[in-house]
Amino acid sequence: MRVAAASLELVELEGARRGLVLSISDEDGRVGVGEATPLPGFSPESADDDQRALAELPGALGPIDLPGGAPGAAPAATVLAIQRALAPLSSRLRGAPAARFALETALLDLLGQRLGVPVSACLGGHRRYEEVQVNGLLTTSSALPEMLDRARALAVRGVGTIKVKLRSRGQEGFARDLEALRALRREHPAVELRLDANAAWSLDEAPRRLGLLAPLRPRFVEQPVAPELLHHLGACEVPWAADESLAVEGMPERLLDAEGCAAFILKPAILGLLRAHELGCRAQARGLGTVVTHLFDGPIALAAACELALSLPRAPLACGLDAHAGLEAWPAIRVPQLHEGGLIAASDRPGLGVGRWRA
Known part of the structure; x- marks a missing residue:
C-alpha cells in the first residue's frame, strides 16, 4: 500500500485547545483519518508541535507492506508494517505522541478498510469479547x-x-x-x-x-x-x-x-x-x-x-x-x-x- 496524499485540518476548540484531523488516501482512493488533540497542561506537546510533525507526510512515510493471508489474519504483521512505515518519521514524532496517535490511527483505518476488518482486528486479531x-x-x-x-x-x-x-x-x-x-x-x-x-x-x-x-x-x-x-x-x-x-x-x-x-x-x-x-x-x-x-x-x-x-x-x-x-x-x-x-x-x-x- 502506498499513501498517495495527505491533508491536515485545524479545528478550533474551547479556550486555547486546538485539534488536528489527518486524512490520508491510498492509491485506490480509500481515505483513513486520525486525530491529534493535545490537552494543554497534560500533553507533552502543543498543536503546533503536532502540526509540524505531521507536515509533508506522503514523501516521508516508508512503504507499507500488507500482511499476507486471510483478511484480519496476522495482526502482529499489520502492526509491524505500520512500525516500519513510521520508522523514517521517528525523530519527527519523538515528543509528539498525539501526532503519532493520529498517524497510527489513520494508517490502521486505511489498512482495516483494505482488509475489510475493524481497527481492533488489525491490532488484536479475532474478537474475543463482544x-x-x-x-x-x-x-x-x-x-x-x-x-x-x-x-x-x-x-x-x-x-x-x-x-x-x-x-x-x-x-x-x-x-x-x-x-x-x-x-x-x-x-x-x-x-x-x-x-x-x-x-x-x-x-x-x-x-x-x-x-x-x-x-x-x-x-x-x-x-x-x-x-x-x-x-x-x-x-x-x-x-x-x-x-x-x-x-x-x-x-x-x-x-x-x-x-x-x-x-x-x-x-x-x-x-x-x-x-x-x-x-x-x-x-x-x-x-x-x-x-x-x-x-x-x-x-x-x-x-x-x-x-x-x-x-x-x-x-x-x-x-x-x-x-x-x-x-x-x-x-x-x-x-x-x-x-x-x-x-x-x-x-x-x-x-x-x-x-x-x-x-
Whole structure:
C-alpha cells in the first residue's frame, strides 16, 4: 500500500485547545483519518508541535507492506508494517505522541478498510469479547449535591463503575473529599468505585491516605504519587494504578512487577496507539487490570480509543470512554462504537468506521 496524499485540518476548540484531523488516501482512493488533540497542561506537546510533525507526510512515510493471508489474519504483521512505515518519521514524532496517535490511527483505518476488518482486528486479531463497559466520571470540585445528582444519573443509565477525581489539596481538602466519598458510598453501596489522585500526594502521605480510603472499598486509586516515584510506593491497604507513569521512559517495565500495582491506565493520546496496545497486552499477561481512557479528545480519537479497548487479549475493566461535553465543539460525527447503556461494542464496519472527515 502506498499513501498517495495527505491533508491536515485545524479545528478550533474551547479556550486555547486546538485539534488536528489527518486524512490520508491510498492509491485506490480509500481515505483513513486520525486525530491529534493535545490537552494543554497534560500533553507533552502543543498543536503546533503536532502540526509540524505531521507536515509533508506522503514523501516521508516508508512503504507499507500488507500482511499476507486471510483478511484480519496476522495482526502482529499489520502492526509491524505500520512500525516500519513510521520508522523514517521517528525523530519527527519523538515528543509528539498525539501526532503519532493520529498517524497510527489513520494508517490502521486505511489498512482495516483494505482488509475489510475493524481497527481492533488489525491490532488484536479475532474478537474475543463482544462489549466493554464504560465508567462514569465525577469530581470532588463539584458541590456535593451536584456530585450526587450526577451519580444518580449515571445509575439510571446503567453505568456501574464511577471514577472520582480528587481535586482538593492539603489535609483539610482531603478530609472534605473523604466526607464526600462517604456520602457517595452510602447512596451507592454496590457501585464499583475508583479514585484518581492525579499524582498529588507525597510518597510519605500516600500510604496513610490509602488506608483512610480503604473502608470505602475502592477498586484502586490512580496515580497516587508523582510519575517517577510510583514504583517506590509498594503494597498499601488500597491497590493503586499507573497512569502518567506509563509515559516515563523505563517506568512501565518497573511497574509490571511492582507490588501493589493493580492496573495500567492506557491513554493512546499520550502513549500512542501501538504503544498503548503493547502495554495493555503486557499488563494483562502479568495479571494486571487494564483501562483505556480518552483525553477529552474529539470523535475520531475517541473511536480509535474504543477500538483499542476492543483489541486487547481480555476485556478491559470499565473504560473511561464515555461521551463528554467537549465533543460538542466538534463537527457532528457519530462514534459507532458507543452504544446506549454505557457500552462499547464493535461497529462491524471496516477500519475506524467513522467515514471521511467533513468539517
